[in-house]
Amino acid sequence: MTSSIEHALSRYPRETLTRTPTPLDHLVHAGARLGMDLHLKRDDLTDLALGGDKPRKLEYEVAQAKAAGATVLVTCGSAQSNHARLTTAAARRVGLRATVVLSRDERRTFQGNLLTVYVMGADVRFAEIDDHWEIEGHALRVCDELRAEGETPYYIPVSGSTPLSCLGYVRAGLELAEQLKAAGLRPAAVYTPFGTGGIFAGTLTALRDLAIDCPVIGISVNGDAAQCQANLDTWWNAISELLDRDSARTRGATEIHDQFVGRAYGDATEACLDAILLMGETEGVLLDPVYSGKVFAGLCAHAGEGRWGADQTVVMLHSGGTPALFAYERELRAHLTKRGVVLP
Numbered sequence: 001m002t003s004s005i006e007h008a009l010s011r012y013p014r015e016t017l018t019r020t021p022t023p024l025d026h027l028v029h030a031g032a033r034l035g036m037d038l039h040l041k042r043d044d045l046t047d048l049a050l051g052g053d054k055p056r057k058l059e060y061e062v063a064q065a066k067a068a069g070a071t072v073l074v075t076c077g078s079a080q081s082n083h084a085r086l087t088t089a090a091a092r093r094v095g096l097r098a099t100v101v102l103s104r105d106e107r108r109t110f111q112g113n114l115l116t117v118y119v120m121g122a123d124v125r126f127a128e129i130d131d132h133w134e135i136e137g138h139a140l141r142v143c144d145e146l147r148a149e150g151e152t153p154y155y156i157p158v159s160g161s162t163p164l165s166c167l168g169y170v171r172a173g174l175e176l177a178e179q180l181k182a183a184g185l186r187p188a189a190v191y192t193p194f195g196t197g198g199i200f201a202g203t204l205t206a207l208r209d210l211a212i213d214c215p216v217i218g219i220s221v222n223g224d225a226a227q228c229q230a231n232l233d234t235w236w237n238a239i240s241e242l243l244d245r246d247s248a249r250t251r252g253a254t255e256i257h258d259q260f261v262g263r264a265y266g267d268a269t270e271a272c273l274d275a276i277l278l279m280g281e282t283e284g285v286l287l288d289p290v291y292s293g294k295v296f297a298g299l300c301a302h303a304g305e306g307r308w309g310a311d312q313t314v315v316m317l318h319s320g321g322t323p324a325l326f327a328y329e330r331e332l333r334a335h336l337t338k339r340g341v342v343l344p
């Protein structure tokens, strides 16, 4: 017999890094503007160093690191990596050091996430790379160097996504399902970002386990839909194995949209900037240009196509990332100026 998902989850050690549940907010004004009943799952409000999705993922990785006797957490990402910020914070919280290997990209301004890793005393190393995802090789070499110096590094991959850390989003999905039930809501769709796909796959697993069968819609922030689909298959199978579920069971309706990425990862598209301003103006909620702004841009585009009606409940997962806003000063300035706003 298959055990309950909660029971299967309880087998995996977890280091608490944030208080949950995060709120599920009813966005009355943004919903009215878009013509739907809109709700926002506030994972931007996880309470570790400015929040986001990573604390939930890192709870499982940090437990592993401690069990392995690690002295330093090592990870990598873009110059404005949210994951670097939160891995550094998690390491500090449990008394470890952090080494972060960051790409020497155009967002290497001493602002936002990059500023925060220095404030928390990370050992920051920059790497020259052409492709955002090439950085892993550099980080693994840094682990070798640290080992040679007598450290015990624990490596956490880009975006913090591993089969184990995806369990953090299974827990988040269960939390969301509980909140929806308590509020008497039956969603017509749940939107999430799709980077590596860890958030998407974990959330999907939980919702399906609790028989919430609406489309789960991923807005890609980087890869094309085929790549994302392949990642989803990998995570789905790995999570299924960890939780003793048949990976061949139905996944229900899923969608991955890749047309909101723009020219490349981190491109602050017009639609994304519009979405950020719409959310800010209607709700006083901050989104970011790399993840949550892209998700909301996708949701707004679907609203514009008339996909959702006023009587339909749509849920968007806000995965955080807002500190990166400060590294997009130029784009935001230009966008606001174009709208006629006079800036200082």
Ligand SMILES: Cc1ncc(COP(=O)(O)O)c(C=O)c1O
Pocket: 052, 053, 082, 083, 159, 161, 193, 194, 195, 196, 197, 198, 199, 200, 291, 292, 319, 320, 321, 322
């Ligand atoms: C704020 C934010 N949202 C979403 C993601 C993407 O999550 P995933 O890789 O699980 O799809 C990231 C990854 O770095 C992130 O920093």
